[in-house]
Amino acid sequence: MNQENRLKDPYYKSLTRKILLIIIAVSFVPLILVSGVILNRFSVSYHNKQSEHLKELVLKHKQNIDSFLHEKLNSIRFMAKSFSFEKINNEDFLRSSLASLQTEYGSVFEDLGVVNDKGIQITYAGPFKLENANYSDAQWFKNAIQSDYSISDIFLGLRGTPHFVITARQYRDGVPWVLRATISFVTFNSLVENLKIGKTGFAFILNSKGEYQSKPRVEAVSDKVYSIYNLIANGENTKDGVYFSELHNDSEKKYLFVATLIKNSKWVLICQQDKSDAFSELTNARQITLLIILIDGIFIILTAILLSKWIVAKIAKTDDEKAIMNQQIIETGKLASLGELAAGIAHEINNPVAIMVEEAGWIHDFMEEEPLNNQENKNELERALAQIKTQGKRCRDITKKLLSFARKTEAVIEDVDINEVINDVISFCTQRAKFSNVVIKSSLQENLPILRLSHTEIQQVFLNLMNNALDSLEKRGGNITLKSMLEANEVVISVADDGPGIPKANLARIFDPFFTTKPVGKGTGLGLSICYGIVKKMGGIIDVRSVVDAGTTFYVRLPSKRKD
The missing domain is CATH 3.30.450.20 (PAS domain)
Incomplete structure (x- = not known):
């Protein structure tokens, strides 16, 4: 599978999405949090600054207006007294x-x-x-x-x-x-009109009855301003004698109001300004911040896409290399299994070959002693030839199975009769079992579903399990029982022995690569690890149950879909 097609695999597409989301989340969350905190602090600071500015402005004009009135009043008082x-x-x-x-x-x-x-x-x-x-x-x-x-x-x-x-x-x-x-x-009115705030701010004066004492540039936003006098007089929403409020008109447009009492608290000086105008700099700062976040967001997303694809491509390449290595380990495991099978296979072949040699010698002697003009002799000769043919075919089948297993082949997915695979493995191990005084029994359920998997790989799994069982019984003899059955949507195969069992401390590690309890030089520690990898790749499960001095049972569970 080439790299491009590999990345289209649902697993890698899902992995790409996850990495993409993680990169975006890890990048966006700090950006948004930092920007939000800074913008919030700036907003609070700007509100305070704007409030202080408006307060200072209003108090300055309050002083100017009061000074104007007191100056004129003092002139009249001086004249009246003088x-x-x-x-x-x-x-x-x-x-x-x-x-x-x-x-x-x-x-x-x-x-x-x-x-x-x-x-x-x-x-x-x-x-x-x-x-x-x-x-x-x-x-x-x-x-x-x-x-x-x-x-x-x-x-x-x-x-x-x-x-x-x-x-x-x-x-x-x-x-x-x-x-x-x-x-x-x-x-007097021009004095009030000189108070201009921003583009939309203006000032006007009301008396205690809410009546205009100056002519505003535009009409006040709402009749609600008439209540401001009483609010200030009662000290509500005031800071150092300056009142701050936010009102809106019928169209929900918002306005800021800043007010203070003048003329010995008989009038109120009110400044009205559009809120959007008053906080235009803050709005601009927010817009710039959002634009920066948007630009950074686009950059982050593009970077995340490229980086996630690059990471997944590296992972896919590593997986390919791992798959090649696993295949090499499987082939190495085959060679290790072949080494253990060599003695049994040799005996399996020697028996039919010995018979063939014996029969061939007998024919040679028979032909030297007398000519073939006797029906009885002819029949005997035909029998001997038939025996040679039978034993030769037997040798051919044994070597064919051996070569089929040993040959380095790609894992080809095909229809497999699991009972047939089990019987082949039993035939491989029969001779070694005889020498170890081990009895192999089988209980195979008929009409099991045909499975779609690699014949050579599942054969290797059962051969490894059989070799481990034979190793455990090599010194003491015993029984090995193979069973197959259909449970729900799984074909379950068990390989059980009545050997010494596996200590509980080792059960959690038996599928780890290079872990073995065999003496040095007797095992590689790869057999069960290879079995685990093969079964997992097939979508199945392999597990073990063992009791010390009672035996061990391995269970291989393979997903099944009955073939019509």
Whole structure:
């Protein structure tokens, strides 16, 4: 069988698959585990880094916004404390003060006004006609008259545009009055809009009621953000006063939210960013990792395929060499068996040859004594010739069997009658058994299935078993019994002797190569090993049962399929 056809054998195909799977598993498992651990650690580290970055960013803008509000509020408070009510209530002074503030801060301050305790704006400086405006019902006034200073929520008010006011309360003769300033919503909103995170992140401000205090670039993802104020106020999901959350919209798109309280905890600054944008670097790292694993996986699989084929090819070559060696061992075993058979075969041939020589001599003498004109003499001569022919045929059969067994031949699978093989082996061993005072008995079941196996190899198995049995009985004589029978789907052949038996310590090793209990020079230790290899190759089983001083029985079980 050539190498290519050898590798197509189911055994080698199965072996190739197993080696392939082992190589892939051994290569992939560490790769996936190491990549997974590294990616996991990177993911955790990246999440922490991103959280710290967002936290730092939000806190920085919180400081900027609070600084902006406090700076404007302090300007109004300083003005209210530094000048008397009479001076501030002067319209020219108020206009001059507004101009100074606008020079200092730009268009942040839109107007100034003085409001009495009734909510009436008694003095006004600014671009709108708000003299004598009544703010008694406005929420900002209610808050302002109750506190030394305040910053209102964003509202439309009398002017109809979004704005908010900052106020400072003072007293004149025990009666409160309020200095108010309108802060430009556009300027304030631009301050919030400057907070940009990645490609999709933006910021907005909500009050405690969930109302927008700035104009977001896009609408917030969900009404769920309105609950963030309460969550932060209660300290839930916060780290150093910064709230982290993950929400999704109706299409299940995920967003990150980072928030913190501003304006003395009355507003909440919220940053919203697409989660895919926030963790784009992590996603890229995962994709690169998967690409590397995929490329490595392809390389591993290709290497595993080539390596498994190479390994199996080496194994197949080794098996071929082993098969050749086993065949040589079998042939060596044949020669060893032939050596043991030589004496018996010689006697088997000598007997018929002696008869032939005797008959031939008698014919010669008979022909010299008288001519063949007598019927009785003629009959006697024919008898002698028939005897010579019979004994010659007997010699031919013996030598034919001997040569058939000894000839170096390939193991040819053919139809074999196992009982016929047993009878041939018995005939080989009969003469040696006589000299050893051994009686060979047989009990062979008729009509056994014809087996498909090598005739010469199974013959060698039984000849080895018979030689071992004869060796055990050589000094003491005894009986050897051969039996054949059909059990289920097996043909079972037993070779039993009543010899000394095999010690229990040796039973486990009798099929090992070169193990023998015979004296040096009497055995090679290969016989039973060869038998074991031959029977196993045939798909059968050979085992032994032995009791010391009671005998030994070898069982050969061969798979059977009855031939129709």
